[in-house]
Amino acid sequence: MTSITRRALALVALGLASLPAACGKGDPAGKGGGASGAGGATTFVYARGKESPTLDPAEATDGESALVLVNVYDTLVRFKYGSSAVEPALAVAWEAAADRLSMTFTLRDGVRFHDGSPLDAAAVAVNFERQRDLKHKFHFTEPGMPPERYPYWGDMFGFVARTTAVDVRTVRFEFSEPMPPFFLSLLAMFTNSIVSPKALEQGAAYVKRHPVGTGAFVWGGRENEEITLTANPSWWGGKPAIDRLVFVVVPELKNAYARLESGQVDGVDNLASKDVPRAKANPKVKVHEVATGLSVCYLAMNNDRKPFDDVRVRQAVALAVDKPRLAAIAYEGLATPIATLVPPGVEGHAGLPDRARDVKEARRLLEEAKAVGTKVTLRYMGNPRPYAPDPGAIAAQLRDDLRDAGLEVELRKDEWASHLQALQNGDHELGILGWTPDVPDPDNYLYVLLDKEGAVPPANNVSFYRSEKFHALVAAARRSYDAGERRRLYADAQKVAFDDAPMVPLVAMPRVAATSAAVEGFVLDPVSSPRFAWTSKPAKAK
Amino acid sequence: MKAARAWRRLRRDPLFWIGGTLVLLVLLMAALAGPLSSHAPDRRVTLEGERAPVAPNERYLLGTDENGYDVWSRLLHGARASLLTGLCAVGLALFVGVPLGAVAGWRGGLADGLLMRATDVMLAFPSVLLAIAIAAAAGRGSVWTLVLAVGVVQVPLFMRQVRASVMAARHEDWVTACRATGLSATRTLMRHVLPNCLAPILVLATLGVGSAILSAAGLSWLGLGPPATEPEWGRMLEEGAKYMREKEQWILVPPGLAIAATVLGFNLLGDALRAALDPRVTR
């Protein structure tokens, strides 16, 4: 990200500005029924594994919530469809001050929330202020109770000092320190969705259950775990081709995929790696992959605990793990083995050659460290994650790999929430975990997962790696606006981490989804959850 | 005498022989799991270059699952886990249920009323749900979690059976005779009454092993049992049933059949015992 002052290109606005023409026909939004009765109306059913815990963008952190949010809400800027580049959305132009201590956004004209109220600078400012200011009347967390801070704001937006409405169309952000080079990408995250102030007035419970935004789809309602959205006929981006978008929950991937094959759903949010070859061979099904895998899976070693406080043991573990085999078998060849946490395809990835598996050398190192035959526990999660479609298989492989080198590994499985909690509290020796970045920047991998500042329980740095050398490099890169320098600093940091081997980066996992072959215009975003504004599906013949 | 008569009846019952054979087979599988299995049951055994799951061949009698674990060896060792769970769960239920049932039946009155209402309430719970709650509360999944969950659920069944038998015996002449000779109540109960209730307990226990194995497999399948690498039939099914596939049946069919055959064996055996021990039941 070299240039930080950007003007929106008229070109982008062109495609999106020709909107009000399209909204004359179509059934009125908000009606749940009548999909087949209304003649040409199309319903798109998308299967996912879990329901959305919350629909308040400020407090959401998970993909299931994001899936609904990105379709109901807009952000000031958004990720270009199918890419991680940023383009104008509710803001059409922006400019940063030379000292990078403030930034001004100009809003799009004539945008209205689903409840009819207009989108103006005050509405935008409220959405940021309510996240920043713990005392704000729309800061819906309980004082003194965790999470007191909204999680994303607390982690990533500490530098935002104030957001103000300069005039009806202009919003200004003021920063307490120079803004990071990836600020625009942060603004495109679902957590910065612009919620209707009228909805916020209704209180926390209402916002959690009834998203009211400006986006392509309007909240239609929820029946058990099934969420219905309807097309917003007056969306500034043009009325979506799908009239009704239904998110259903099918807890197991195999069941979801079977329903896709039988035509009972139009798309599945996640595909078991072992179903992929079969899906690719089926002419009725289309498999969608993101070319670069941003989610990474790693084997965390607790550097605070014996025997992993010894670098030789950690290196031995790194040598013993057979990543190509893991990628081929546990991931069915979908994932790419990685040598460093920053996956290939992300700007700043250091092309380090990985260690080749060498059981003899690993054993020698373990003998040197007097750790042969040590009993250790490998903790893994019971639920599939985007980066670990089959955690049991990964754990089993790792266990067998490490046994070959001479470590006695026992497995322990926990449900996701308690697994994460255990690792974050350092209650583990070995643990499988992964990361899906919020923004595709090396900082979001290296600082978050390996910096010493993150090694305090509840830690994101679950390896509890505390290297001063590494910290100096990553901190310097955070402050740098020079692309070349940043790349160099990150390359050095990755080399340091590679040699210290605080964890073993295993694989990078691309997102995989599938739709029926007749669906058009469905593209998986590398960062954002699937958006359906540009997806269409032929109306059923019968 | 009674035993001899029962045996004569049993001998003529084909269902006894079928059930007995099935149970014997499972016992043999469990006992000879070591020598009979071709590979280690709890680790990857596929060779470099072999792509798991491997179809059955001369190296892997029943193929391997997708972790590269040998299905045949896991099946054999799984028999151990299943029998262990079933027998221990019933043992637990006996250990708790028999004394409580005996007290209720022997004492009668308030103790009886309270205990029986307690069983009423326990029986009003869907046993699987109760077992799920117990297993979840017991925390870390292992075979013993399953034993606890499944065993507790069976306690009220034994309480009721023992109570009924003890009650029936309490008023019989020979019990009165025992008491009249000055034998203490406890002694009469332990030495004379309980041994006479053995037949129905035996029947219930046999049937109980079957249903314990079935419930344990269900819990294990829900992910509340031992970790994935342990050879356990319910677990093997969970691992195997991750994908809707028509091929690769060798992963799914053997453990399912093994559970069904084992449970059927115990059920048949229990039925046959009941028919043989209780002359009122006609077959």
Add this chain to the structure above:
Amino acid sequence: MSVALGYVGKRALVAVPLLLVVSLACFALTPLLPDPSVARLGQHATKENVAAFRARKGLDDPFLVRWGRFVRDAATLEFGEDIVRDDGSTVGEGIRARFPATFELALAAMLIAVVLGLVAGALGAVFPRRLADAVAQVFALVGASVPVFWLGFMASLLFAVKLEWLPHPDWSLRVIAPDAGPGDYATRFLLLESLARFDLGAVGRALAHLALPALVLSTIPLAVVTRMTRATMLEELGRDYVRTARAKGAPETRVVTRHALRNALIPIVTVTGLQTGALLGGAVLTETVFAWPGLGRYVAEAVRSGNGPVVVAGVFTFAATFVVVNLLVDVAYVLADPRLRRGAR
């Protein structure tokens, strides 16, 4: 009639204390389950946070107070606020939304089991020790021995994936009654309401989606119903009135169906009522296999996600259903057979 009504009233009155005791037993599960404040507050919570939260939500009140609250909340079917979700919804909302799906599944399974069990058991009693008898008995026993989750998986593999005869069960209004207007099917009993509306298309779709899970679940009570039918029928067929009927020259089918079967029905119905417990338990597994949006799966998921209050309320709903079903069974056969109104039990 008034005698009958009096009996019904008496039975219902007995059920009330039983339900209270059941609620006590359910509520006693609470300390066994994970602390809901942990699920609510997440990994960042300190001990003080948890303590403050528990105090505010009354989780540390004396047991009897909390139980009293539970009984009060259960009586309104709201079961109190869902403190884990914390979005203003009540526990009861989730329970009530999912109960109909489980109820209809269990009802269908029970009907299948009773019909098949009666036929198989009667056949076995009429032709004892013959091939039909052996086949019927072994078949029922095999059904009871096969794990439902495995059977369910294999059945969907065969009928939904390979043969494509039946859909993968998808029990939602969108699928069963896509043309429903607002307010239609508000009861959520999709099959019963579509029958009541005489919406044949919806009935057909409901049956198609219900078929696989109901058949699989019916294997649980099938063996017991079959065995019970056979045993009581054997007994009845040996009685004098049957001999009399035969001697009078009544056709054998008439003797079996009109006389013996009718008299055998009472113990069969009793056993059927008692099997509801096993059936509802089996529903947990069946619902999980078929992704059925029922109460069993909801409770099983609540166990995993640590939502204790939902678990307690769900288990209570199941147990209360069991109690009520058995009450209805009692009442039904007393109404059907006046002889039973007098005497003990």
